[in-house]
Amino acid sequence: MLKIVFLGSGGAIPRPCRELPGVLIEVDRYRILIDPSEGTVRRLESIGVSPLKLTHIMVTHLHADHVNGLPGLLATMLMLNRVTPVTVIGPVGISDFTPTPINSSFRINIIELKPASEITLIESVDNLELRYVTTYHTVQNNSYSVTLRRPIGTFNPDKARELGIPVIYWRRIQMGETVVLPDGRVIEPTMVMSNVGNRSLTVTYTGDTSPGDGVVKLARGSSVLIHDSTYLPNDAKEAESRGHSTCLDAALDAKEAGVKLLILTHMSFRYGYEYYWDFLKCAGGIFPHTLTARDNMIIEI
Numbered sequence: 133m134l135k136i137v138f139l140g141s142g143g144a145i146p147r148p149c150r151e152l153p154g155v156l157i158e159v160d161r162y163r164i165l166i167d168p169s170e171g172t173v174r175r176l177e178s179i180g181v182s183p184l185k186l187t188h189i190m191v192t193h194l195h196a197d198h199v200n201g202l203p204g205l206l207a208t209m210l211m212l213n214r215v216t217p218v219t220v221i222g223p224v225g226i227s228d229f230t231p232t233p234i235n236s237s238f239r240i241n242i243i244e245l246k247p248a249s250e251i252t253l254i255e256s257v258d259n260l261e262l263r264y265v266t267t268y269h270t271v272q273n274n275s276y277s278v279t280l281r282r283p284i285g286t287f288n289p290d291k292a293r294e295l296g297i298p299v300i301y302w303r304r305i306q307m308g309e310t311v312v313l314p315d316g317r318v319i320e321p322t323m324v325m326s327n328v329g330n331r332s333l334t335v336t337y338t339g340d341t342s343p344g345d346g347v348v349k350l351a352r353g354s355s356v357l358i359h360d361s362t363y364l365p366n367d368a369k370e371a372e373s374r375g376h377s378t379c380l381d382a383a384l385d386a387k388e389a390g391v392k393l394l395i396l397t398h399m400s401f402r403y404g405y406e407y408y409w410d411f412l413k414c415a416g417g418i419f420p421h422t423l424t425a426r427d428n429m430i431i432e433i
């Protein structure tokens with residue numbers, strides 16, 4: 133199972149109805165926080181998640197409303213005597229926001245990502261895969277995807293034994309890998325599995341971005357696409373000049389990428405909560421499987 137919690141769904145300036153951006157993704161033993169904006173520690177506490185539980189912090193870009201909570205979050209981990217390492221992933225310059233405290237009890241693994249126009253794998257560990265692509269904004273913005281790989285079909289152990297496939301290869305085959313045995317035989321998953329299909333779960337998070345190819349490629353086939361939806365279509369010119377998207381742009385990207393669910397987020401502070409349905413109606417007309425994010429909204433897939 134994969135769980136998504138919205139810590140904040142607004143952009144630029146926090147309002148009582150919408151905090152600044154932040155999404156927590158829980159999958160297996162991993163706790164991945166994307167965009168640690170101001171007030172992140174307090175908001176984590178309000179949903180009962182200790183900063184000690186976080187395994188990854190991913191920053192889309194270095195605008196204040198996406199990264200200003202990072203130093204405080206790391207300082208809180210220090211105060212709580214964290215001992216396990218934490219991985220901080222972000223664009224070029226992210227290391228300036230992650231000073232290693234003197235006498236720190238824990239290690240900070242910093243992964244500073246250069247701009248990438250193609251989908252790029254950041255990390256693959258256990259069944260988890262993290263990818264990014266750099267998309268258009270006023271500064272380097274990395275859109276991220278988090279994938280939970282699951283067995284691609286029903287495994288037939290009798291068939292595997294009959295073919296003499298050593299047990300150490302079974303797991304890899306179940307996850308969809310074609311393996312080469314020591315005797316040179318090539319084993320395709322379909323040789324020992326039935327009902328084969330793509331059962332992985334992917335969440336794609338755009339950060340602040342204009343719509344476009346990069347987002348669509350990264351989000352292709354995702355279970356959930358969390359898309360910049362800063363403006364309503366009336367303000368499309370402003371969206372374009374500031375490297376953001378309207379709810380209509382988000383819906384068109386979602387449709388083209390063939391995602392299962394679109395969630396609009398990063399609504400401008402100019403829109404009060406009363407605009408909730410305007411965003412939903414606008415995007416839903418193009419892509420019916422749409423939700424408008426609310427703070428503390430939880431999605432489980």
Ligand SMILES: [Zn+2]
Pocket residue numbers: 143144195197198340398
């Ligand atoms: Zn922003």
Ligand SMILES: [Zn+2]
Pocket residue numbers: 193195269340
């Ligand atoms: Zn921004």
